[in-house]
Amino acid sequence: MKYESQRVAMPYFIFALILFAGQIVFGLILGLQYVVGDFLFPEIPFNVARMVHTNLLIVWLLFGFMGATYYMVPEEAQTELHSPLLAWILFWVFAAAGTLTILGYLFVDYATLADVTLNKLLPTMGREFLEQPTITKIGIAVVVVAFLYNVGMTALKGRKTVVNIVLMTGLIGLAVLWLFSFYNPSNLATDKYFWWFVVHLWVEGVWELIMGAILAYVLIKLTGVDREVIEKWLYVIIAMALITGIIGTGHHFFWIGPPEYWLWLGSVFSALEPLPFFMMVVFAFNMINRRRRNHPNKAALLWAMGTTVMAFLGAGVWGFLHTLAPVNYYTHGSQITAAHGHMAFYGAYVMIVLTIISYAVPIMRGRPYGNSNTAQIVEMWGFWLMTISMVFITLFLTGAGVLQVWLQRIPESGDAMSFMAGQDQIAIFYWLRFVAGAFFMAGLVVYFGSFFIKGQASPAEEVRGPATADA
Amino acid sequence: MAERFTKSMARNIYLGGSAFFVLLFLALTFDTQLRAMPERDNRDQLTEQVVRGKHLWENNNCVGCHSLMGEGAYFAPELANVFDRRGGGDTEVFKAYMNAWMNAMPTNIPGRRQMPNFNLSDEDIEALAAFLEWTSKIDDNNWPPNIEG
Numbered sequence: 001m002k003y004e005s006q007r008v009a010m011p012y013f014i015f016a017l018i019l020f021a022g023q024i025v026f027g028l029i030l031g032l033q034y035v036v037g038d039f040l041f042p043e044i045p046f047n048v049a050r051m052v053h054t055n056l057l058i059v060w061l062l063f064g065f066m067g068a069t070y071y072m073v074p075e076e077a078q079t080e081l082h083s084p085l086l087a088w089i090l091f092w093v094f095a096a097a098g099t100l101t102i103l104g105y106l107f108v109d110y111a112t113l114a115d116v117t118l119n120k121l122l123p124t125m126g127r128e129f130l131e132q133p134t135i136t137k138i139g140i141a142v143v144v145v146a147f148l149y150n151v152g153m154t155a156l157k158g159r160k161t162v163v164n165i166v167l168m169t170g171l172i173g174l175a176v177l178w179l180f181s182f183y184n185p186s187n188l189a190t191d192k193y194f195w196w197f198v199v200h201l202w203v204e205g206v207w208e209l210i211m212g213a214i215l216a217y218v219l220i221k222l223t224g225v226d227r228e229v230i231e232k233w234l235y236v237i238i239a240m241a242l243i244t245g246i247i248g249t250g251h252h253f254f255w256i257g258p259p260e261y262w263l264w265l266g267s268v269f270s271a272l273e274p275l276p277f278f279m280m281v282v283f284a285f286n287m288i289n290r291r292r293r294n295h296p297n298k299a300a301l302l303w304a305m306g307t308t309v310m311a312f313l314g315a316g317v318w319g320f321l322h323t324l325a326p327v328n329y330y331t332h333g334s335q336i337t338a339a340h341g342h343m344a345f346y347g348a349y350v351m352i353v354l355t356i357i358s359y360a361v362p363i364m365r366g367r368p369y370g371n372s373n374t375a376q377i378v379e380m381w382g383f384w385l386m387t388i389s390m391v392f393i394t395l396f397l398t399g400a401g402v403l404q405v406w407l408q409r410i411p412e413s414g415d416a417m418s419f420m421a422g423q424d425q426i427a428i429f430y431w432l433r434f435v436a437g438a439f440f441m442a443g444l445v446v447y448f449g450s451f452f453i454k455g456q457a458s459p460a461e462e463v464r465g466p467a468t469a470d471a
Numbered sequence: 472m473a474e475r476f477t478k479s480m481a482r483n484i485y486l487g488g489s490a491f492f493v494l495l496f497l498a499l500t501f502d503t504q505l506r507a508m509p510e511r512d513n514r515d516q517l518t519e520q521v522v523r524g525k526h527l528w529e530n531n532n533c534v535g536c537h538s539l540m541g542e543g544a545y546f547a548p549e550l551a552n553v554f555d556r557r558g559g560g561d562t563e564v565f566k567a568y569m570n571a572w573m574n575a576m577p578t579n580i581p582g583r584r585q586m587p588n589f590n591l592s593d594e595d596i597e598a599l600a601a602f603l604e605w606t607s608k609i610d611d612n613n614w615p616p617n618i619e620g
Contacts, residue, residue: 034546037584042577045587046546047535111589114530126529128543162478184529186522188602189512189609190504192542228478235481242489246496255614256540259507263612265499330616333541333549413618419548420584 001363003074005081010364011091012067013357017448019060019098020350024441026053031434035427044106051105051131057345058129059098062140064353065174065210066094066147069167071360072217073151077158086150090143097139101132123184127195130181137181144175162231163217166238170209177201189257200249203349204315208241208276211311211352218304218359219284224292233283240276248273251323255332263325270323274316277348280308296457297362297370299379299450303355306387310347318343318394330409335426336401343394346386354383354447362456372455382447389440393433400429511610523595524602531589538620540611546584549620554600554607556618562604569600 001007029049032039040049074081081087104113110126117133119125124134132140148171155164180197216234220227250258250266284305295301318340322331331337358379362370370376403426407417417425508514528534533550534543540551557572558565573596577585591599 033584037582038579041585042587045536045585047532047544050535050544050546051532110532111530119530120526123526123529126532126534128534131532131535162482186525187512187514187517188525188539188606189508189514192540193500193504193508232476232478232481235478235485239481239485239488242485243492246489246492247499249496250499253503255611256542257508257512257609257611258503259511260612261499262503329614332614333538333543333545335545338545408619409616411617416617416619418619423584 001075001360001368002078003080005084005087006071006074006360007364008081008084008087008091009067009071009360011088012063012070013361015091015095016060016063016067016353017357019056019063021444021448022102023053023056023060024437024444026050026056028434028437028441031430031437034423034430035434048105048110051110052102054129055105055131056102057350061349061353063094064349064357065171068210068214068353068356068360069147069151069171071356071364072167072214073154073164074158076161076164076217077155079154079158082150082153082157086146090146090150093139094143097136097143101136104133105131122182124182127184127191129199130195134182137178141175141178144171144178148172148175161227162234163213163220166209166216166234167213170206170213173206173209174202177206192256193253193258196249196252200252201246203344204245204248204273205242207349208245209238211307211348212238212241212276212280214352214356215280215284215304215307218300218355219287221359222293222295222297222301222304223287223290224295225287225290229290230287233279233287237276237279237283240272240279244269244272244275251325251328254325254328267323267325271320273323274312274320277308277312277316281312284308295370296459297359297376299376299383300355300359300370302380302383303351303358306383307347307351307355310343310351310387310390312347313391314340314343314345314347314394318398330405331401334401334404334409335397335429336405339394339397339401342397343390346390351387361451367456369457369459371450372453372457375450375453375455376457378446378453379450382443382450385443385446386440387443389436389443392436393440396429396433396436400426400433403429513605513608513610516605516608518601518605520598520601521605522602524598524600524605527591527595527599528602531591536586539606540609541614547586549615550603551606551609551611552615552618552620554604556620558600558604562600565604566597566600569603570596573599 026049029040029044030046030053033046033049070081070087113133114125117135119134122134124137125131152168155168177198180194183194185191212234216230219225220230247265248270250262251270253262253266288301288305322328322336322340404422407425408419408422409416536544536547538545538549541549554560554565557568570593573591576588
């Protein structure tokens with residue numbers, strides 16, 4: 001850590017991990033409700049638990065991105081953060097607003113929550129992932145704008161690296177697209193169309209810029225490969241992400257009202273969306289092969305490799321599986337969608353945040369070469385337990401989805417099984433998914449445990465290899 | 472990557488490519504929203520009652536369990552075609568069905584998935600029925616494949 005103000009990333013990372021744990025607890029509740037339908041009913045109905053599960057994910061990833069930004073921008077710009085105090089104030093505002101919103105979901109009936117937060121003045125609630133009260137949405141916008149001001153001033157006053165430029169571009173895009181969450185026309189078809197401007201253009205657009213920037217930064221630090229090479233890769237990756245991902249939004253427009261040309265545009269462009277993720281895999285492994293140093297923080301290196309592979313599998317391969325319109329006609333809104341959603345979010349965004357945490361937190365704790373060997377081994381156990389569990393969650397949900405499509409979607413009306421009858425038939429997959437979820441939770445506990453192991457890696461463990469001919 | 476492929480070339484592909492596709496996306500959005508959608512989304516039938524139904528749909532977080540045109544949660548049945556599935560495409564039949572259904576919740580059958588009772592008035596339930604009927608008439612390229620949703 002070269003600049004004292006980078007340390008403000010710490011509370012962001014800690015709070016992100018706390019919310020992550022909450023997300024998984026509610027994931028387990030949901031998984032059980034799929035098979036024991038009245039579990040916790042009426043205290044925590046499914047819709048409430050789901051809202052908590054998904055909103056915690058979104059909020060903790062935002063905390064993770066902000067922490068990453070506060071850590072990276074000063075070091076890249078080679079200057080102290082514009083205002084560490086503002087960063088601290090924003091942390092408490094965002095943490096309080098986030099906590100209050102989640103408590104509101106849990107302890108106040110949703111219709112009452114809409115009422116007391118004056119949703120009728122500017123109705124934005126009750127849409128998937130955008131369930132937050134309007135006042136919370138305004139709060140998020142204010143926090144993000146002040147955050148952008150703070151890191152923007154920092155980036156502008158110092159060295160302008162490609163990592164900083166791409167990161168800032170992604171964050172500004174995130175903020176601008178968030179404005180669409182305030183647009184909720186009374187025409188459902190229009191509402192759905194612009195809803196995707198937030199949801200798709202975040203996760204299959206600007207968030208990929210943020211992911212790419214964090215990955216590039218960590219690879220620069222861990223491999224010592226020349227910045228020029230890494231920056232070139234970063235540009236190509238984000239170019240592919242936006243070239244495929246923007247028109248790729250069309251794969252959400254198949255069955256919600258827009259005209260038929262989207263069937264073609266959405267299919268063709270979203271079929272190319274795995275490309276940027278594939279390039280991230282090639283990028284990470286290539287840079288590691290060409291490394292000029294063996295950084296002793298091997299756990300961080302594992303996360304960096306893991307996130308590219310899992311993002312490619314989850315977002316790329318599992319996305320492609322059901323993205324072509326003739327396939328999606330049968331799979332749209334089935335458990336196959338859920339399978340893809342789980343692995344894509346885990347692989348791309350959960351793991352990139354855990355990558356930067358794995359790299360930066362030991363440094364902020366005064367362990368510049370990483371945690372002790374024991375701590376790293378425990379962290380890697382957490383990595384494998386969570387990652388393998390997520391692979392199984394995805395496989396079981398895919399099994400459930402294929403059967404659901406077979407029973408409920410493919411037969412003609414009259415022969416097809418009803419939704420609930422079909423759900424009973426595939427219960428075994430939901431049970432297995434729940435077991436995999438419990439293993440994920442165990443992995444998370446192990447991962448958390450690694451933070452409590454003392455000691456640090458020694459500089460002597462850093463072996464500088466000979467630079468390769470082309471490096 | 473070959474040395475001849477420079478960083479500034481990569482940056483230009485990024486800037487040029489994304490600018491082009493942002494503009495294309497905006498053009499397609501204008502075409503979709505201004506030319507195509509009025510023909511497809513049944514907006515001339517968008518009454519006050521339908522709008523009220525949409526707000527009820529949102530304020531009770533229905534999408535937290537159900538899907539609507541395939542979007543939402545996958546815990547409970549698809550509702551964009553429930554007007555056809557449960558109402559047989561008849562407004563009065565569907566209203567009666569909705570009223571009976573909403574008031575029968577929750578079933579409290581042990582172990583089964585439960586839908587809360589949202590304590591809606593008869594007018595609310597009619598508005599919700601009107602919203603779901605209106606939704607069923609959006610031209611969505613003939614999705615879902617069959618009546619079961």
